[in-house]
Structures are given as structure tokens and as C-alpha cells.
Amino acid sequence: MNPDPARHASRLRIVLVGTQHPGNIGSAARALKTMGLARLVLVAPEKSPNAESSALAAGADDVLDAAAVYPDLAAAVADCRLVLGCTARSRRVQLEELLPREAASRAVAEAAAGAEVALVFGRERTGLDNHELQLCHAAVHIPANPDYSSLNLAAAVQVLAYELRLALLDDAGPTGQAEPRDPPAAHDEMEGLFAHLSQTLEQIDFHKGRAPESAMRKLRRMFLRARLDQREVRLLHGILADAERMAMLAGRR
Incomplete structure (x- = not known):
């Protein structure tokens, strides 16, 4: 039914x-x-x-x-x-x-x-x-x-x-029978990740003088295709925070 x-x-x-x-x-x-x-x-x-x-x-x-x-x-x-x-x-x-x-x-x-x-x-x-x-x-x-x-x-x-x-x-689509183990990231959570990513790339001098917009557009598309869940977004925030910490320590040295 x-x-x-x-x-x-x-x-x-x-x-x-x-x-x-x-x-x-x-x-x-x-x-x-x-x-x-x-x-x-x-x-x-x-x-x-x-x-x-x-x-x-x-x-x-x-x-x-x-x-x-x-x-x-x-x-x-x-x-x-x-x-x-x-x-x-x-x-x-x-x-x-x-x-x-x-x-x-x-x-x-x-x-x-x-x-x-x-x-x-x-x-x-x-x-x-x-x-x-x-x-x-x-x-x-x-x-x-x-x-x-x-x-x-x-x-x-x-x-x-x-x-x-x-x-x-049509029976609410192919995924109507099972809930995901971890909820997909909401739109504002993804935007928060992109803001953190942009900030981190600046701190580690990833762009090396080049305009950051092109790289960020490509990274946005890549992460949006991946359909990250909330746990994955938290993991990436942790990685970015560690990268920022290491960049700060390198700067002090």
C-alpha cells in the first residue's frame, strides 16, 4: 500500500x-x-x-x-x-x-x-x-x-x-524505508564549514598570492557533491582547527 x-x-x-x-x-x-x-x-x-x-x-x-x-x-x-x-x-x-x-x-x-x-x-x-x-x-x-x-x-x-x-x-522515493545513521549536514552547517575552510586556507597561505575565489568555488562543488553528514562536517572542522593551530605554531617559530 x-x-x-x-x-x-x-x-x-x-x-x-x-x-x-x-x-x-x-x-x-x-x-x-x-x-x-x-x-x-x-x-x-x-x-x-x-x-x-x-x-x-x-x-x-x-x-x-x-x-x-x-x-x-x-x-x-x-x-x-x-x-x-x-x-x-x-x-x-x-x-x-x-x-x-x-x-x-x-x-x-x-x-x-x-x-x-x-x-x-x-x-x-x-x-x-x-x-x-x-x-x-x-x-x-x-x-x-x-x-x-x-x-x-x-x-x-x-x-x-x-x-x-x-x-x-511513487512511494516517497527509493530511500523511504530507512533513516540515515547520521543526519546530513544542513545548509547553514555547510556554509559554516566553507567559511572555516576559507579562513584556514588563508592562514596556511594555500593560495600563495592567487585569487582565492576560483579554488573556493571548486572546493564548494566537491564538498556539496559528497553530501556530507553532520559527523563528517564536525570531523572536517576538527582537521581545520588543527591546521590553524599548526600554522600559528609555525609562525611563532
Whole structure:
């Protein structure tokens, strides 16, 4: 017997960044509710939801009214273990690229294992900027017609919400039977590790005068691919702390 699809949906959130048109917020709320999802998150919208939002929500006012609002993306996904950025453009930030069905399957599998998951959508005209994509673990691309790939924000949300619905109905993904031995690291824990790593590399003069940004981008991708758990993050913090201590002792000598 298949489990109730709402069982893991509560750990899935749709995040809209810098939305410019309040109507799109309402349409996104409607797209979520039609697919059994309820968690809508807004990051620094240009205009707050209004009467137009409510009209286009078409009965999904409960989703619209419950939408959380954050000042920036990092705060909105701080407790997430998987963050997927939905983008139609190829950027300088190199991320693993997923089709919507692959992304939904991975998202639901993570939710089934007890993780918080975010699917992030950018601004109507410009999408997600490079800094925001840096906060994502992978990119999701909807394979639209290359000759006319202009997809409305709410329509893109509907595509991903539909794929999430299918994955939820498919027995919550392949990892629904077992909990991980140690929880995967949350987004803010990974960001803390990256900050510590950057600091340590500076102290041991790893870059030797070269710009650190390129090395840090590569290291971020490597560690994000590894999907570290909390114990592994603590171990790496310990290694970095010892490296800093040794660098300090070497400097004194």
C-alpha cells in the first residue's frame, strides 16, 4: 500500500526570490495547492501579496496567507539539507544539472529521510544571480523549446510541483524505508564549514598570492557533491582547527 503523499510534502518548500509581480505569487500558491503542497516561501519580494495575488490564488488563500517572508535566500534555506535552484540560464557557477523529474525524485527521497528541502525560483526577468546559485546544491532546467524558452514563473512552479506530486505518489522515493545513521549536514552547517575552510586556507597561505575565489568555488562543488553528514562536517572542522593551530605554531617559530 502506498503511503499518504502528504507524509513527506510538509518538508518540501517552494522559494520565490525577488518576485516582481504579486500576481505571480498568487498563481504559484495555486500551483502548489493543486499538487498537494503547502509551503510557499518569499525572499525579498518587490511587492507584498495583495488583492491581485489573492484573486490569482483562486482558492489557495491558505497557502498564500501562510507564506513565510525572509530578507535573503541564505536565511530562507538555512535549515535545508538540499537546495535546488531552478534556472533557465547557463551561468559561470557550475552546478550539477538535473531535469525536473530527477530533481523531484531526489527532493522527495531527501524529504523521506527527514531532511528539509527547498526548490528555489528566481526573478521573472533575471532569474537567480550567481551568489544565489552558489547557495544551491544543484540546478534544475526545464527542457523548454529552445526557439521559445520564455516560461512564466508560475508555469515553471507548476511543472516542478507536478513532478514533486508524481514523486510523492511513487512511494516517497527509493530511500523511504530507512533513516540515515547520521543526519546530513544542513545548509547553514555547510556554509559554516566553507567559511572555516576559507579562513584556514588563508592562514596556511594555500593560495600563495592567487585569487582565492576560483579554488573556493571548486572546493564548494566537491564538498556539496559528497553530501556530507553532520559527523563528517564536525570531523572536517576538527582537521581545520588543527591546521590553524599548526600554522600559528609555525609562525611563532
